Amino acid sequence: MAVYTEVPDDEMAAFVARYGIGDLLAVKGIAEGVSNSNFLLHTTQGFFILTLYEERVSAADLPFFLGLMEHLAERGLICPLPVKAQDGLAVSRLAGRPAAIVTFLDGLSVRRPTAAHCAEVGRGLALLHKAGEGFGMIRPNDLSVAGWRPLAEQAGAGAETVSPGLAKRVMTEIAFHEANWPRNLPHGVIHADLFPNNVFFIKDRLSGLIDFYFACTDAFAYDLAICLNAWCFEADASFNLTKGQAILAGYESVRPLTSTEVEALPVLCRGSALRFLLTRLVDWLNVPPGALVKPLDPLEYDRKLAFHQRVGDAREYGLKR
């Protein structure tokens, strides 16, 4: 939650001048974003967001992320639209880092979502999946099942310092998914990180989706499983069935699930809980000294995983069939 890179004022002005978005009137560093530095720009033509990509985002992936945002926005999904510089490129460099400017999007993220918010998110996710059709680029999901064992090895014995038995629980779960991960599900572009901080609302209506920096090509139902994890659990790790019903009904109002997706949903929920457990665990064990960002609790996803391991049927998440 910070600006990691200071940009000298003359460099900033010269950079913005290359975009044909008018004269720079104001720049404010924004205190959000874990991986990147974000600045709000005001120019004589309006408000924009400038992002400097810090080391966590691979520069090689930026054409996928920014191309996707452009594709989605052109198809009516409300998301930031990358602004191209006068040389026609959406990705440039500033202060030694890859940088891009996108349009400013209004909306407020909610910290305690209601079932009404969940219904909107389900619908919004399905609209995203539909709008992604025809996008020509492919980006494999490097945080899917093949990526989990390397993450567990990175955490190593450190897992035991976080919770007794965690290392073994994780390895057993990985082995389960390596044997049982569903293949050949309907797939396309997924957001892969649609947590409440990445969804904007105005007066309870979804007003936009942001942060496409985990987007990739994978099963649509896996994206839905991520949302069930991110939106439907209460602080005490209990699953709120009303919110689950709302997300699933919202999703199916735009894109009904196939029977193979319905069947796969419990495993996908387990897998996505494991994915966030693993990345949070690695972050938890590798907090750099003087870090500005408090790492998220990996055990939240250990508890969610335990819930999913007891689910036998997608109806237990609120699916009406």
Add this chain to the structure above:
Amino acid sequence: MAVYTEVPDDEMAAFVARYGIGDLLAVKGIAEGVSNSNFLLHTTQGFFILTLYEERVSAADLPFFLGLMEHLAERGLICPLPVKAQDGLAVSRLAGRPAAIVTFLDGLSVRRPTAAHCAEVGRGLALLHKAGEGFGMIRPNDLSVAGWRPLAEQAGAGAETVSPGLAKRVMTEIAFHEANWPRNLPHGVIHADLFPNNVFFIKDRLSGLIDFYFACTDAFAYDLAICLNAWCFEADASFNLTKGQAILAGYESVRPLTSTEVEALPVLCRGSALRFLLTRLVDWLNVPPGALVKPLDPLEYDRKLAFHQRVGDAREYGLKR
């Protein structure tokens, strides 16, 4: 450089609703400000800044600061205008802290000011002194000569760990000012902290002044001395006479200095260098663990002080007489 206080979204919405500034469309935490948490608000009526005052600003002083900004803005000075809530009050409470909303001001602060910027700042400072006439409230400057000995005692022996001989240099300088501090200079409202980060420019023209949280009632020429310290030294502690000439000529184009002010200027420059040396020294020696803000170097002002101690006449700062 951070947001210190998180505000739950429902509290934020309820707070903004009390101001009659339209519906909330977006909130962004701003990564600037050392003492307070600042948020940019977008509503259906425009852009605003919400400030939560953390412990460093005394709540008892807020009516002075906000009343002053209102007084100055009404008299044509470009500075943030406090917005009153529907109960008529400019200061309210949010997330357990005093809070206020002011209008958003365009402009960019410069990190490497030119002589042209200095001329604008000199003129702007004099306009501020003029616009402050008739403001009915008084706030003594608690960081003037009477406040320096307590600050030095707070630093104590720690000064020696920063630079050998510093404690003795500081005490000698304090004794000098206690004996020689000029009294009965023309006085009124001063900004008292008009550093480059508190001055906005658009295309080399001054577009606004911000951060009135050190403003107080004191000698106008002391404010000018603070600006000479803040704007006219190069990184190697050399004094840039062209910038000094620019600030002084800019100031006098609006408000000519009296002969007593001219005579007092070298002592006022020494005193203001000592004031920033002392507060930076105390901050330097008291960095809380896990602090998000890197303290400013006190020795920068030790070097500036050494320069002023060798000045015998205001003409050495660039005054044309």
